[in-house]
Amino acid sequence: MPLLELQHSLISALFQRDQLAEAAKRVKAQGSLSSEQRVGIYRNSAHGILLDCLESLYPVCFELVGTEFFGRTAHNFIDQAPPTSPFLADYGAGFVNHLAEHPALQEMLWIVEVAKLEWARHAAWHTVNQVASDFAQLEGLSEAQQAELRFQLPASAHLISSNTSIHSIWLAHQEEYPEKPQFEKIDLQEAQQVLLFREQRRLHQTTLSTDDWAFLQAIQQQLSMGELAEQFADQLPWLFSVAMQEGWIYSFTTTPPA
């Protein structure tokens, strides 16, 4: 079918520079613009739309590496991995790996860590809402049922452990944050454990203490109440108190996972 061939040719030109001349053969030259220039307008536009999208997904990385570097890297990424989904929210996950492989960033892999955080933020915004458990229902369980209790973080939660101070770097680039740390004073080598989750229309991002981190990891691994008591002993009530009040624990189940 001629339409299929035509569309194949044109979309190839959008994402492959060397296909531009071929696609231009099917386009009229008019006025002061050649047919190649006309296809080029579309290549620029498609790239520009996706570049805008990547900029909005990775705003801190954008500031860190600057317009020029970000633009070039993004354009190469766009050509290497054109979108395949009609849902634009799915686009751009692979950009993290693309940065990780970039020769110029091998000495600055902490930028890639920031990119991971930024993608997790985007993913958290696009996670489906869920219904919180009614914790009053915990009363009246038998001892055996109590030991088999398991808890869940919000579905949007991401636990990110980084060898870089990703949370501080991120905060330092938030214009409206009143007490933002000065970027120049951040110790990039400081490891940070970050929890990220969405609560209704808010996204929470916070660093965790080592204890809280270990506890939330155990929760995420679906350890039972009995196993949690074993692991955290008399610290457990306190760990739960903090986690509950911060909204880190969202629901529970009384039956073991399948």
Added chain:
Amino acid sequence: MTPNPILGCGIGLRFQHIDQILADKPPIPWLEILSDNYLTPGSVQQDYAIEIAQHYPVTLHGVGMSLGATEPFNDEYFQRLKALADQLHPAWISDHLCWTSAHGWVSHDLLPLPYTEETIKHVVQRIREAQDRLERRLVIENVSSYLQYQESALTEWEFITAVAEEADCKLLLDVNNIYVSAFNHDFDPCRYLDSIPIERVQQFHLAGYEDKGTHLLDTHGHPVSDSVWGLYKLALQRFGALPTLIEWDNNIPSLEELLAEAHKATEAHIHAFA
């Protein structure tokens, strides 16, 4: 639930303005919601859209159906769009007379079709299928374009008229797009307007273009140009005071500025018949 009537001049809803709109509930005749940004089921984005639809009449406007493509429709896209529409009860759903996917790739940019009899047959069948899937009549928008294919044998207005008549769909005339394409392809925009069947047109779009010297680029980043206001007046005289919407996507201004632009369109409604 019957959708609220869409009357007068509204604006396209943008995330930047949502909190302000929900807090202040300013008088806005209606809002156009960009369906593609609200397609994650049960997401916070959908929560916002639902709340907006509780307070304002809305329409759904999308870019992702890829009506002119040759690959099969994306089932999930239509399912999600239908589910969104079932929640928001938009007065209508619109998308563009173009294609955005081929070869497994998605352009996320509106690409023009070759204007031939063969394309008409193909697109008509696709629009009918999309209408069946969404269980409603669609409103189809003309795109702005920067190229014409060697094989195009018809004018854009002949093409769009034939498609609308045969698919029995409605039309969203983007007056700015007509102006941009008329400049880029050196045709008379008034002739375009004069050949569109009056009863097919449901809605107008207005937006600002950018003059690149060699061509006009439809960036939605500026106020509506004077020449487009002029063309809009002619459109009102021919098609009547149909619902009109201001699109603004780059350098998005304050809500007040955007509403002022919509107000200009309201004034044009009054003056067009004076």
Added chain:
Amino acid sequence: MQNKQIITATLMAIGLSAALSVATAEDKKVETEKCTGIVKAGMNDCAANGHSCAGKAAKDSVAGEWITVPKGTCEKIAGGTVVKE
């Protein structure tokens, strides 16, 4: 403490915190927003909206030419250590 006692104490703590967080939900909203400074960053219309783009830096890069050190905020630092001014 025995596991059994720990579990009992934990369930009490959970019950109490659940009740508390309902009571303080409103205060917490204000507070967390101040603490995190995070409202809607990362949530935007992206670009799926039917406009064309001028393609800011759509220069096609020559292989190798673009492998240079970034010139953003990173200029202030080198190789992961902060440059003292």
